[in-house]
Amino acid sequence: MQSTDPIxxxxxxxxxxxxxxxxxxxxxxxQNTTAKMTVVESPHIPTIGVGEATIPSIVxxxxxxxxxxxxxxLKTNATFKLGIKFIDWQQKNHHYWHPFGYIGNKxxxxxxxxxxxxxxxxxxxxxxxxxxxxxxxxKQNKFFVADPKYPTNLSSSTYALHFDAxxxxxxxxxxCKQHNVIHIQAHxxxxxxxxQGEISHVVLDNAQQIAGxxxxxxxxxxxxxxxxxxxxxxxxxxxxxxxxxxxxVQSNKQEILKPYTExxxxxxxxxxxxxxxxxxxxxxxxSSDFCNVQEAINVLxxxxxxxxxxxxxxxFTTGQREKTWYKNCLAVGLSxxxxxxLESTSIYLIMKTMxxxxxxxxxxxxxxxxTNEFNRxxxxxxxxxxDFIILHYCETKRTDSPL
Ligand SMILES: Cc1cc2nc3c(=O)[nH]c(=O)nc-3n(C[C@H](O)[C@H](O)[C@H](O)COP(=O)(O)OP(=O)(O)OC[C@H]3O[C@@H](n4cnc5c(N)ncnc54)[C@H](O)[C@@H]3O)c2cc1C
Numbered sequence: 001m002q003s004t005d006p007i008x009x010x011x012x013x014x015x016x017x018x019x020x021x022x023x024x025x026x027x028x029x030x031q032n033t034t035a036k037m038t039v040v041e042s043p044h045i046p047t048i049g050v051g052e053a054t055i056p057s058i059v060x061x062x063x064x065x066x067x068x069x070x071x072x073x074l075k076t077n078a079t080f081k082l083g084i085k086f087i088d089w090q091q092k093n094h095h096y097w098h099p100f101g102y103i104g105n106k107x108x109x110x111x112x113x114x115x116x117x118x119x120x121x122x123x124x125x126x127x128x129x130x131x132x133x134x135x136x137x138x139k140q141n142k143f144f145v146a147d148p149k150y151p152t153n154l155s156s157s158t159y160a161l162h163f164d165a166x167x168x169x170x171x172x173x174x175x176c177k178q179h180n181v182i183h184i185q186a187h188x189x190x191x192x193x194x195x196q197g198e199i200s201h202v203v204l205d206n207a208q209q210i211a212g213x214x215x216x217x218x219x220x221x222x223x224x225x226x227x228x229x230x231x232x233x234x235x236x237x238x239x240x241x242x243x244x245x246x247x248x249v250q251s252n253k254q255e256i257l258k259p260y261t262e263x264x265x266x267x268x269x270x271x272x273x274x275x276x277x278x279x280x281x282x283x284x285x286x287s288s289d290f291c292n293v294q295e296a297i298n299v300l301x302x303x304x305x306x307x308x309x310x311x312x313x314x315x316f317t318t319g320q321r322e323k324t325w326y327k328n329c330l331a332v333g334l335s336x337x338x339x340x341x342l343e344s345t346s347i348y349l350i351m352k353t354m355x356x357x358x359x360x361x362x363x364x365x366x367x368x369x370x371t372n373e374f375n376r377x378x379x380x381x382x383x384x385x386x387d388f389i390i391l392h393y394c395e396t397k398r399t400d401s402p403l
Contacts, residue, residue: 023176
């Protein structure tokens, strides 16, 4: 690509959650233009197959894509999520909540937490989160969508979704096809660079060459473009957050669907439980320095009944790509980094990265000032989330295990 040519064709490598969310955001943004968008997905490499809990911005994404929310919910087996219940984290037989939405209302123009701090200092015995509408609903396994026309005390609760990641990818794939995205099922064998060190095309195992002006690397942990071809390094954060493996297993659906994610702390990590309409997603995230795979499976066996799948082991390195946007390539999803899913933030990072990207969509030349500022903002998102996750471990008073 010459620097004066228009940037008009986008190639997305990878058809997991990141690939299809990226393609859908691009397709929506570039509808009614001549832009060409292609998703290349390997038929040989499965998607990671987890990633089922979200934060409220997912609802904004569905709206941005102009998708009817009820249709999305029905077709992805989604349930509503009002927050996360952290069990045994601070100490055993104790729990705390991270609810969505506001907690308390302003009084005399001052934030509610200021009043609560004063109340607490004067020996008040109610927790701050006792004033959260989302928790009040969650505790009773209830849910409602607030009608802005009729505000009530519960109106300030917001919600996210739990869903089947595979069905979400399928749903967005259909959406993309309706929005003129080309889908190629083939394996990328090599990536070719031009003499400016930018990606010119990818070569597929059927010998086809797919050229593009801009490439989006959604190839998951393989990071085919950003790392393998462009050699952008990775910031390893395992010294901050030592968990590095997960076992995921699905079980029968809950009799009463809980409108929240559960995160239960164990000796060597923590366990998630995510209710869907038709089944429950479970997993144990742990540090392999302290626990082997069989011991982790035992933890799941002792705590989760009625498995409907075999356990699946996933290994990861917590960290972030040194540059998310480099030359004519943007890394999105696992190729860009990974933080343990304690606050369900990976899909948020996918959509945030892409929504920021389409705001800065380069027309011809890619300016270093744009990529530098873009990368600075992405770094801040990752670091803020990283520090928030670290806080959960700092707050624990448990001393029953080295982790
Ligand atoms: C244990 C665990 C739990 C998680 N839980 C959550 C959660 O609750 N909430 C949340 O938001 N996120 C969660 N995540 C993160 C979430 O799963 C990922 O961010 C998300 O699925 C994005 O994955 P991806 O699309 O980047 O990669 P993948 O799903 O791995 O997809 C990679 C794609 O690249 C393709 N590919 C690879 N190589 C080639 C090639 N050579 N040629 C062509 N195509 C290729 C593959 O075929 C595949 O389509 C979790 C992650 C883990 C590990």
